[in-house]
Amino acid sequence: MRDINQFTVTQAVKNSFKTEPGSRFESLLQGFIDHLHDFTREQNLTQKEWIDILNFLYDCGKISTPERHEFILLSDVLGFSALVDMVNSKGGATEGSNLGPFYLDAAPRKALGADLSDGREGVLVLVKGKVTDTLHNPLPGAIVDTWQADASGTYPIQEQDQGQDKYDLRGVFEADADGRYYYTTVLPKPYTVPYDGPVGKLLRAGNRHAWRAAHLHYIVRAPGMNTITTEVFFENTEYIDNDAVFGVRRSLITKIVPAKPADTEGLELAKTPDAVCNFDFVLAPEG
Numbered sequence: 001m002r003d004i005n006q007f008t009v010t011q012a013v014k015n016s017f018k019t020e021p022g023s024r025f026e027s028l029l030q031g032f033i034d035h036l037h038d039f040t041r042e043q044n045l046t047q048k049e050w051i052d053i054l055n056f057l058y059d060c061g062k063i064s065t066p067e068r069h070e071f072i073l074l075s076d077v078l079g080f081s082a083l084v085d086m087v088n089s090k091g092g093a094t095e096g097s098n099l100g101p102f103y104l105d106a107a108p109r110k111a112l113g114a115d116l117s118d119g120r121e122g123v124l125v126l127v128k129g130k131v132t133d134t135l136h137n138p139l140p141g142a143i144v145d146t147w148q149a150d151a152s153g154t155y156p157i158q159e160q161d162q163g164q165d166k167y168d169l170r171g172v173f174e175a176d177a178d179g180r181y182y183y184t185t186v187l188p189k190p191y192t193v194p195y196d197g198p199v200g201k202l203l204r205a206g207n208r209h210a211w212r213a214a215h216l217h218y219i220v221r222a223p224g225m226n227t228i229t230t231e232v233f234f235e236n237t238e239y240i241d242n243d244a245v246f247g248v249r250r251s252l253i254t255k256i257v258p259a260k261p262a263d264t265e266g267l268e269l270a271k272t273p274d275a276v277c278n279f280d281f282v283l284a285p286e287g
C-alpha cells in the first residue's frame with residue numbers, strides 16, 4: 001500500500017475490510033466508500049471543506065437527545081428519508097412518507113367514532129376511509145395508528161411542560177368488519193421542523209424555509225400485510241408544493257369539504273364534524 005494514490009486508495013480501503021463476500025453489509029459498505037471517494041475526487045474537496053463537513057456532523061451529534069435526532073432531521077431535509085420511503089414503496093399499496101420525530105408506540109386505543117380533539121379549538125373534521133388489500137378486499141381489524149399537530153401546528157408532546165398530555169391528538173383504531181375507520185379531530189396546521197441547530201443553519205445557507213405542509217401521520221398494519229408508515233395532506237393548503245422534508249406525494253393528498261348529513265350516516269360519532277375528508281389505505285401482502 002506504499003504506492004497508494006488518489007486513484008488506488010478507494011480499492012485499498014475496500015480491500016481492507018474482510019466482510020462476508022456477497023453479503024448485504026459488504027455491498028452497503030463498499031458502495032458507500034465508492035460514492036464518498038468519488039464525491040471527494042469530483043469536488044476536489046479542500047481540507048477546510050472536509051473538516052467543515054465533519055464538524056457539521058459533530059454538531060448534529062452534539063445537539064441530539066433521545067427526543068431530538070438531528071441526523072433524522074438532516075436526512076429529512078436532504079430528501080434522503082423520502083427517497084428511502086420511495087424505493088421501499090410496494091406497487092399498488094399506499095405510498096409511504098415520513099415517520100417524523102413524534103411517534104409514540106403506546107398511544108391509547110380508541111373506539112371508532114371517538115374524538116381526538118379533546119376540546120381543542122379549530123375546525124372539527126371527520127376523517128374516514130377504508131383499509132383494503134391491493135385487490136380492494138377490506139381488511140377487518142386492521143390497525144390505524146394516528147398522531148398529529150393541533151390547529152396551531154404544535155404536537156402536545158412538545159408542550160408537556162405546559163401541562164399537555166403527550167398522548168393527546170393521537171389514537172389507535174381497529175377497522176370494523178368492512179375495513180372502515182373513522183374519527184373526528186381538529187384540523188392540523190403547518191409547523192416548522194426544528195431550525196435552531198446545525199440543520200437550521202444548513203437550511204438558511206441554502207435559502208430554504210423550514211415549514212411542513214399540514215398533515216396527519218399514520219402507521220397502518222394488518223396480519224400478513226406490509227405495514228405502511230405515511231402521512232395524509234390536504235389539497236390547497238400552504239407548503240403543499242414545497243414541504244421542507246419532501247413528504248408530500250400526489251396520492252397522499254385528500255380534500256377537505258363541508259360535512260353533509262350523508263357523510264355521517266351510520267357512523268356513531270362522539271362529536272358532530274364541521275368538515276370531512278376521506279382517505280383509503282391500501283396494504284400489500286408481505287414478502
Ligand SMILES: [Fe+2]
Pocket residue numbers: 100149215217
Ligand atoms: Fe408531523
